[in-house]
Amino acid sequence: MKISGRERWSCSLFPVLLVLFCSGAQANAGKGMTLKVMVEQEIVVTNKKGKKETRRIAATKIVPGDEVIYTIHYLNSSEKPAENVFISMPVAEHTRYRSGSARGGGTAISFSVDGGKHFGAPDELTIKLDNGRKRSAVAADYTHIKWKFNAPVPPGASGAVSYRAVLK
Amino acid sequence: MKHSINISRGLIVLAGLLMAGGVITEASAAGTASGTTISNSATVGYQVGGVSQTAVNSNTATFVVDTKIDLTVATTDAAAVIVTPGATAQVLTFTVTNTGNATQDFNLSSIAVNGGAAAFGGTDNFDATGVNVYVDSNGNGTYDAGTDTATSIDDLVADGSATVFIVADIPTVQVTGDIASYHLLVEARATDGSALTETTAADTAGSVDIVFADGQGSDATNDASRDAKHSSQSDYEVLTAALTVTKSSAVISDPFNGTTNPKRIPGAVVEYTIQIDNAAGGTTADNVVVSDDLTAEAATIAFKTDGYAAGQGIQVTAPNINGGVATNLTNASDTDQGDYGATAANTVTVNGITLNAGQSATVKFQVTIQ
Numbered sequence: 001m002k003i004s005g006r007e008r009w010s011c012s013l014f015p016v017l018l019v020l021f022c023s024g025a026q027a028n029a030g031k032g033m034t035l036k037v038m039v040e041q042e043i044v045v046t047n048k049k050g051k052k053e054t055r056r057i058a059a060t061k062i063v064p065g066d067e068v069i070y071t072i073h074y075l076n077s078s079e080k081p082a083e084n085v086f087i088s089m090p091v092a093e094h095t096r097y098r099s100g101s102a103r104g105g106g107t108a109i110s111f112s113v114d115g116g117k118h119f120g121a122p123d124e125l126t127i128k129l130d131n132g133r134k135r136s137a138v139a140a141d142y143t144h145i146k147w148k149f150n151a152p153v154p155p156g157a158s159g160a161v162s163y164r165a166v167l168k
Numbered sequence: 169m170k171h172s173i174n175i176s177r178g179l180i181v182l183a184g185l186l187m188a189g190g191v192i193t194e195a196s197a198a199g200t201a202s203g204t205t206i207s208n209s210a211t212v213g214y215q216v217g218g219v220s221q222t223a224v225n226s227n228t229a230t231f232v233v234d235t236k237i238d239l240t241v242a243t244t245d246a247a248a249v250i251v252t253p254g255a256t257a258q259v260l261t262f263t264v265t266n267t268g269n270a271t272q273d274f275n276l277s278s279i280a281v282n283g284g285a286a287a288f289g290g291t292d293n294f295d296a297t298g299v300n301v302y303v304d305s306n307g308n309g310t311y312d313a314g315t316d317t318a319t320s321i322d323d324l325v326a327d328g329s330a331t332v333f334i335v336a337d338i339p340t341v342q343v344t345g346d347i348a349s350y351h352l353l354v355e356a357r358a359t360d361g362s363a364l365t366e367t368t369a370a371d372t373a374g375s376v377d378i379v380f381a382d383g384q385g386s387d388a389t390n391d392a393s394r395d396a397k398h399s400s401q402s403d404y405e406v407l408t409a410a411l412t413v414t415k416s417s418a419v420i421s422d423p424f425n426g427t428t429n430p431k432r433i434p435g436a437v438v439e440y441t442i443q444i445d446n447a448a449g450g451t452t453a454d455n456v457v458v459s460d461d462l463t464a465e466a467a468t469i470a471f472k473t474d475g476y477a478a479g480q481g482i483q484v485t486a487p488n489i490n491g492g493v494a495t496n497l498t499n500a501s502d503t504d505q506g507d508y509g510a511t512a513a514n515t516v517t518v519n520g521i522t523l524n525a526g527q528s529a530t531v532k533f534q535v536t537i538q
Contacts, residue, residue, distance in 0.1 A: 035226035063236035063379045064199020072210045082214040092208035094200040
């Protein structure tokens with residue numbers, strides 16, 4: 001399995017670390033799976049042909065009501081497959097999850113409405129009301145998002161998952 | 169070299185901390201406050217060879233919330249404010265709401281519509297005089313002359329709103345149906361009162377920029393979208409009472425025929441009826457005074473002092489007097505609404521009549537032909 005980017009990433013690792021991986025020792029924190037998060041906004045610009053196109057730039061000019069895109073890049077920088085991988089991310093304070101915006105190829109996406117204690121599909125989540133009853137949760141209730149990988153992440157493999165949030 | 173780390177618990181603790189922050193600071197309706205730093209990071213959990221690995225945190229991605237300049241101006245008048253010619257300090261009422269995410273000052277100005285469409289139908293056709301704009305400083309929703317004197321809004325917090333009045337006088341020459349329409353134009357300013365400038369250039373995360381997010385209000389000439397201004401329109405509409413007076417007479421009796429087919433001969437009693445109508449569609453006429461001077465006819469007729477009862481030579485029928493029942497009035501100047509010869513010589517005077525639009529009143533008195 002040839003995965004582009006493997007050389008770029010793994011060749012820069014220290015040889016010592018590779019030895020440790022090969023010997024079956026546990027990976028050092030940060031040198032197995034690594035994550036890099038970007039927060040961006042979409043802007044509409046007019047290109048040279050006079051057509052409007054949407055571009056992503058680093059989130060800089062954000063006011064309430066604007067949407068930002070969180071992209072989480074992952075990389076398995078070890079020499080072993082990472083199994084039972086899941087990425088978890090809170091919905092940032094002062095933002096709310098944009099319904100249906102979570103993306104992640106080869107992952108099962110679930111949500112939490114209780115601060116990350118329990119995760120479930122959108123139709124499984126409920127909110128307890130003050131009167132003891134329950135109502136179905138909506139996107140604005142989500143506190144965390146979880147991407148559970150369907151298959152192990154091979155050594156050197158990288159990818160990204162993402163979601164959109166709206167600034168309250 | 170075996171570490172036993174409970175990843176799932178570690179995640180729960182991490183999540184709990186992050187959520188605690190989310191609950192403490194609740195965003196307002198106007199949005200997250202300008203200058204707030206929004207931070208977020210992700211965590212990955214995994215196993216290698218069946219062995220759980222230490223959960224790995226990502227970098228923290230942050231951005232700073234910029235200043236959103238947004239405002240909404242809306243009149244609270246449900247219809248044109250009805251005014252009468254010559255009325256002073258007539259009030260149009262507006263609400264200014266800071267829908268941005270930072271405290272701002274707001275400049276206020278009134279813009280007279282020049283012959284254009286009025287807010288509540290019809291066309292503007294006159295300008296009021298002595299037009300001023302005042303803030304409802306004491307917040308009671310009513311214009312108080314001498315108290316509500318501020319002419320701009322100082323330090324209106326995000327989500328806050330203020331009541332603003334356009335106060336003007338109506339020229340005496342105006343007639344029913346005349347309309348004077350005004351825009352209240354409001355401009356967001358910095359808290360020191362200086363003008364705001366939108367940050368148009370690209371910028372860097374970590375600095376607070378200014379973004380104009382307002383829409384266009386009623387005044388398309390002076391107010392565009394995203395210009396830190398908003399406007400709303402309301403109208404003064406003149407409505408005055410249109411009174412008509414009709415005087416008629418009928419012979420009650422003569423010395424020879426009595427009350428049967430009486431003739432207008434010397435000694436005959438004639439009843440005069442003065443009818444006052446306030447036309448439908450106008451305003452209420454207050455304190456209508458009816459007076460009929462008989463001086464010129466003194467040689468030919470004499471006021472009958474006991475026309476309706478002893479000492480009661482005047483009868484009034486008006487909706488606001490005695491429940492609309494015909495009421496006899498004394499000739500003397502006293503607590504009732506009428507007199508003869510007291511207010512003015514040889515004159516029947518009745519005052520205190522109130523007529524709503526469409527209502528009528530009558531004043532009757534009798535004379536004897538000389």
